[in-house]
Amino acid sequence: MAVGIELKEELLKVEQVVGETTARKVLREVIKISDTLPTAEKIISVDVNILTTSFQLIKNKILIEGTARVRILYVAREATGAQPVQVFEEDISFELIAEVPGTEPFMNAWVQVDIHDIAFDLVDIRTVDVRVVISARVKVTVTEQLEVVTEVTGPADLQVTRELLKVEDVIGDAQAQALVTGRLIVPFEKPDIDSVISVEAKPRLTDVQVLDGQVVVEGLIDVDVLYAAVPQDPTPQGVKLPVHFFSTQLRFSQVVEIPGAAIGMVAQARVIFETVSFTELDFRTVTVDVVLKIVAKVTVVRQLEIVTDVASKTTVLDVEKRLLRVEDVIGEDIAQTIVKEILDVPREKPNIERILRIDTSVKETSWRIIDGKVIIEGVVELQTLYVAQTPEGDQPVHHMSHRLKFTLIVEIPGTHEGFTAETRVAVEHVDFELVEDRRFTAKVLIGVFAKVTEPVQLNVVVNVVVVTVPPEVPCEKPTIVMVTIQPGDTLWALARKYNTTVEAIIQANPGIQPENLQVGQVIQIPACPAPKG
Numbered sequence: 001m002a003v004g005i006e007l008k009e010e011l012l013k014v015e016q017v018v019g020e021t022t023a024r025k026v027l028r029e030v031i032k033i034s035d036t037l038p039t040a041e042k043i044i045s046v047d048v049n050i051l052t053t054s055f056q057l058i059k060n061k062i063l064i065e066g067t068a069r070v071r072i073l074y075v076a077r078e079a080t081g082a083q084p085v086q087v088f089e090e091d092i093s094f095e096l097i098a099e100v101p102g103t104e105p106f107m108n109a110w111v112q113v114d115i116h117d118i119a120f121d122l123v124d125i126r127t128v129d130v131r132v133v134i135s136a137r138v139k140v141t142v143t144e145q146l147e148v149v150t151e152v153t154g155p156a157d158l159q160v161t162r163e164l165l166k167v168e169d170v171i172g173d174a175q176a177q178a179l180v181t182g183r184l185i186v187p188f189e190k191p192d193i194d195s196v197i198s199v200e201a202k203p204r205l206t207d208v209q210v211l212d213g214q215v216v217v218e219g220l221i222d223v224d225v226l227y228a229a230v231p232q233d234p235t236p237q238g239v240k241l242p243v244h245f246f247s248t249q250l251r252f253s254q255v256v257e258i259p260g261a262a263i264g265m266v267a268q269a270r271v272i273f274e275t276v277s278f279t280e281l282d283f284r285t286v287t288v289d290v291v292l293k294i295v296a297k298v299t300v301v302r303q304l305e306i307v308t309d310v311a312s313k314t315t316v317l318d319v320e321k322r323l324l325r326v327e328d329v330i331g332e333d334i335a336q337t338i339v340k341e342i343l344d345v346p347r348e349k350p351n352i353e354r355i356l357r358i359d360t361s362v363k364e365t366s367w368r369i370i371d372g373k374v375i376i377e378g379v380v381e382l383q384t385l386y387v388a389q390t391p392e393g394d395q396p397v398h399h400m401s402h403r404l405k406f407t408l409i410v411e412i413p414g415t416h417e418g419f420t421a422e423t424r425v426a427v428e429h430v431d432f433e434l435v436e437d438r439r440f441t442a443k444v445l446i447g448v449f450a451k452v453t454e455p456v457q458l459n460v461v462v463n464v465v466v467v468t469v470p471p472e473v474p475c476e477k478p479t480i481v482m483v484t485i486q487p488g489d490t491l492w493a494l495a496r497k498y499n500t501t502v503e504a505i506i507q508a509n510p511g512i513q514p515e516n517l518q519v520g521q522v523i524q525i526p527a528c529p530a531p532k533g
Helices: 491-497 502-508
Strands: 006-032 040-058 061-076 085-099 108-124 127-153 159-185 193-211 214-229 243-257 266-282 285-311 317-344 352-370 373-388 397-411 420-436 439-466 479-484 522-527
Touching: 006 061, 006 085, 006 108, 006 159, 006 285, 006 317, 006 439, 040 085, 040 108, 040 127, 040 373, 040 397, 061 108, 061 127, 061 193, 085 127, 085 193, 085 214, 108 352, 127 317, 159 214, 159 243, 159 317, 159 439, 193 266, 193 285, 214 266, 214 285, 214 352, 243 285, 243 352, 285 317, 317 373, 317 397, 317 420, 317 491, 352 420, 352 439, 373 420, 373 439, 397 439, 491 502, 502 522
Parallel strands: none
Antiparallel strands: 006 127, 040 061, 061 085, 108 127, 127 285, 127 439, 159 285, 193 214, 214 243, 266 285, 285 439, 317 439, 352 373, 373 397, 420 439, 479 522
């Protein structure tokens, strides 16, 4: 509190946005099939999942490291002509650099690495050339706590300028690991299992609730089992191992402890698949263990009227301001759409006997904002695994790709062109139906989360002092002190500390931006001795 002036202040914890960007890199790996596995006749499909990522902030850059798991499904070259389907995996380490000017080691970063594209070639019977395009989205922020002035009282002619600000206050974030175990039974219409070829697990969220001190996350795991069936009629050419497929769902519920969370707050959660393992119990039963990582964050949107200027005609005031760069939260919501399309088998591929499964991934997305809406456009890539029709009936497995375009509209009142959107798109479910031997219908359920913010820069008042005597000019022979800017420093505070004026500091540092000091910046201060007494 200052003489003649009363201030009402509130502590504000904000994430000031330093910058954001997207970086891409092509990974190329020549992968050798292990000598313990049969050689390859042809590659059916190549899938890539990001397993781990870590990052380090340095000046103006973020160094990202991680591991991608490459999973190759192929038809083996066998002397018997049985051509069983095989699968093998290999991990690839990667490094990526994202440039965000203004980044410093003590700041925070949000990093999301996705697979943008995959290409592959079978070089020889034991060598696969894989090319993967990875894409990293990065946002750098710095957490600041400052006392902002929300009300000023004083002289009768006091003029106070205010601005309404809506900011997202982070209550806390945490993560937990979940182990989901399931017992899978082969459907009655399917044949017995000879050997399991692969098991895939794809988790998705269905509900997120905030309770006191915790977030409860619930979801489903779509589990797909590809297996070689027990042969019914061995032939003179060899034992045929027909390939079959079945899928089921497992439910999961996980509690993430976040102190300070309370009912009514907003929670954001992500579920990250880590590993899946399986055991064949008998000809018709498989048990699976799925390890998931659940990441949750709890926030509350605060709406404050912040003082941005104070003036008086009868009283000389010294007003200290800080530049506040935040994202004003306009709103967020989710939406879904179903993309349904009749697809044809490529000309070079054989007819379909039956479809085993369809894997999906979102490859490209973009967004634009119009009044009250976020429009998200993108492409979903479908990888269809199917059994082909052959006169021999030996069930060769084939693979084909299709791309489906989609458009989603998320209604968020108050949005306008020029605002910023954060979007997350995911395929939630896929269904298919065989129309004829060269055509099938694919139905894909796509879900999207969209959050709209408006970048705001405000010079907010953090202190007001009544000047009882006019500020004195610096002393005749000031001592030049080199000062490194620390978090929270302002020219107003430095001038008082070194018994000088803001104007004198500005004159000593041509080109300085008083309301936009950078941490680590070195400036000259013409310091004067403290007044006697």
